Amino acid sequence: MLIARGLQALLARSDRKQNEVAKLAGVSVGTVNRYMGWQDRARLRVPTMRAIAEACGATASERDALVRLVTDQESGWWMDHPAVPEILDPLVSFEAYAEYENVWANALVPGLLQTRSYALALHHASNVRLDSEAITSRVDARMKRQAAVLDRTPALHLWVILDQAVFRRSVGDPAVMVEQIDHLCTMADRPNVDIQVLPASIGAHAAGSGGHFVVLGRTDESDPMASMSVVYLELHRKGIYLDAPTDVADYKMMFDYLIRDAADSAHSITLMQQARQEHTR
Secondary structure (H helix, E strand, C coil): CHHHHHHHHHHHHHCCCHHHHHHHHCCCHHHHHHHHCCCCHHHCCHHHHHHHHHHCCCCHHHHHHHHHHHHHHHHCCCECCCCCCHHHCHHHHHHHHCCEEEEEECCCCCHHHCCHHHHHHHHHHHCCCCCHHHHHHHHHHHHHHHHHHHCCCCCCEEEEEEECHHHHCCCCCHHHHHHHHHHHHHHCCCCCEEEEEECHHHCCCCCCCCCCEEEEEECCCCCHHHCEEEEEEEECCEEEEECCHHHHHHHHHHHHHHHHHCCCHHHHHHHHHHHHHHHCC
């Protein structure tokens, strides 16, 4: 789907029709359509990808990233890196295609639920060498991502489990934390958003040996090739993506155990309101 999304974005930017791209690339319209539609992945070829990307006006870095995707498609994972063009951002691609997103957050409020003030404070703390303009640009992108994922039709179902420790780690001043907790309580009222808090009293738990992770998925029984299931592991300044069935199954099971151990929706709101009061003292 990263290949399809990348080519579709390039096509839209180029303002060309598929038949024009096919002519410039020296291939049939059917071939262009197959690459744009992410069909029959095993038959994708590097020379064809390169030709179609160039016909769509790709830059050298965009073309090379698409070629790498074709080369690495059998490995089933992709590592995000600052050199990867924004048009091919893997997480954005997966979120645009997924029906659900399950998130375990053990240190910080996940990006999809951050307020602008929280995100700004977080970026200022973790990107001390960036100027204010660059940080503002990154936060603007995060806000746009939130709208694209959570306000779309049909809606993506977001299920987030927050370690109680998230509320004890102050990001910004108390006002920032109060606004952030209020925002979480508001978002929990949305029909497509579930938020649970894992109380500190639980102690050791299924995800205790690792960090923040995301499980994204889509099920299409009529067309299994259109289905998707991938795990995103967040690391410092990059992420790792896994889609091996055994890996995905392990993380899905881990998330199920977290659901079992976390407070239910009503109690989670109570825990968040208690955390809010702590930041107003």
